[in-house]
Amino acid sequence: MGPSIVILTEDRYENPQKKNWYINNILKEDGLLLSALAELGFRVSRVSWSSKTFDWEGVDYAIFRTTWDYFERMDEFLDWVNLYSKKIKFINNFNLIQWNLDKSYLRGFPKKDTVPSLFLNFGDKTKLKEIFKKTSWEEVVIKPSVSAAAWNTHRVSKKNLHKLEPVFSELKKKHKMIVQEFQKSVLTDGEVSFVVFGGVFSHAILKKAKKNDYRVQDDFGGTVSVYNATLKEVEFAEKIVGLCPELPLYARVDILYNTNKKPLLSELEIIEPELWFRFNPKSAKLLAKKIFDFINY
Numbered sequence: 557m558g559p560s561i562v563i564l565t566e567d568r569y570e571n572p573q574k575k576n577w578y579i580n581n582i583l584k585e586d587g588l589l590l591s592a593l594a595e596l597g598f599r600v601s602r603v604s605w606s607s608k609t610f611d612w613e614g615v616d617y618a619i620f621r622t623t624w625d626y627f628e629r630m631d632e633f634l635d636w637v638n639l640y641s642k643k644i645k646f647i648n649n650f651n652l653i654q655w656n657l658d659k660s661y662l663r664g665f666p667k668k669d670t671v672p673s674l675f676l677n678f679g680d681k682t683k684l685k686e687i688f689k690k691t692s693w694e695e696v697v698i699k700p701s702v703s704a705a706a707w708n709t710h711r712v713s714k715k716n717l718h719k720l721e722p723v724f725s726e727l728k729k730k731h732k733m734i735v736q737e738f739q740k741s742v743l744t745d746g747e748v749s750f751v752v753f754g755g756v757f758s759h760a761i762l763k764k765a766k767k768n769d770y771r772v773q774d775d776f777g778g779t780v781s782v783y784n785a786t787l788k789e790v791e792f793a794e795k796i797v798g799l800c801p802e803l804p805l806y807a808r809v810d811i812l813y814n815t816n817k818k819p820l821l822s823e824l825e826i827i828e829p830e831l832w833f834r835f836n837p838k839s840a841k842l843l844a845k846k847i848f849d850f851i852n853y
Contacts, residue, residue: 558597560599560614561616561847569582569583570602589840592843605623605633605636618640619847627702647806662824665796669795669796670822674736675733678729683725684712684717695712711738741814748785748811751839752806754850755797758843759832760782761780764781789819800826805843807829808825808830809824
């Protein structure tokens with residue numbers, strides 16, 4: 557029998573009794589990878605990372621897929637990761653997970669290739685109006701440096717500054733924060749996500765926000781479609797992944813464009829990125845093969 561591998565999800569999605577389009581997409585995505593791994597001889601199961609009933613003792617490998625509650629249960633998640641990293645081999649590995657948890661990892665990439673960003677520690681006294689004075693930014697996006705899916709994310713301009721200054725102050729009491737220059741191109745051109753397996757580009761997705769919104773995630777009403785990447789875009793995405801401390805087996809490079817049409821790294825997701833297998837089913841088999849080769853190297 558082949559090695560045992562667990563596809564990690566969260567409680568809400570392990571065995572949902574009520575389904576909708578969002579949950580159906582999750583089940584389809586995880587199902588495609590499960591089938592692809594099973595075809596290569598793995599003993600595959602799918603379970604919530606926080607399951608109290610699952611027998612973790614017989615697991616050889618775990619791949620983080622739809623663990624999308626981790627940032628809301630950070631202490632519990634970190635305890636789980638620290639405990640089981642000693643018993644199970646993680647894909648991506650433990651070091652990469654630790655590095656990618658906090659968006660301050662962006663500091664490790666060339667400034668010319670990233671969305672202009674400021675990083676603030678817990679309790680920082682800097683006010684938004686001071687940030688606007690010190691920079692030439694017309695608008696910014698604020699969010700906790702440990703977050704996902706636009707959680708506690710706000711778009712701030714000089715017009716709504718007075719309303720969001722108190723929000724910013726409260727967030728800093730509980731979270732380290734990242735402040736990024738708002739890229740207006742997201743309103744017209746959207747955000748492009750490049751899926752990269754083992755350092756090699758697989759496919760790309762275009763995410764566009766609904767009218768009068770800037771959040772491109774489909775759970776906020778955004779649209780998702782296949783994107784035909786150019787060679788320069790592919791090279792940029794692969795270069796970004798190649799600059800990671802270690803090469804991840806899977807990564808998603810999120811790119812926005814500035815006013816000069818230059819691609820800028822917005823975020824690099826390597827813990828539990830949505831990979832949109834459903835738009836390119838062969839990609840699930842590609843990732844499964846990368847995992848197989850990695851384990852049997």
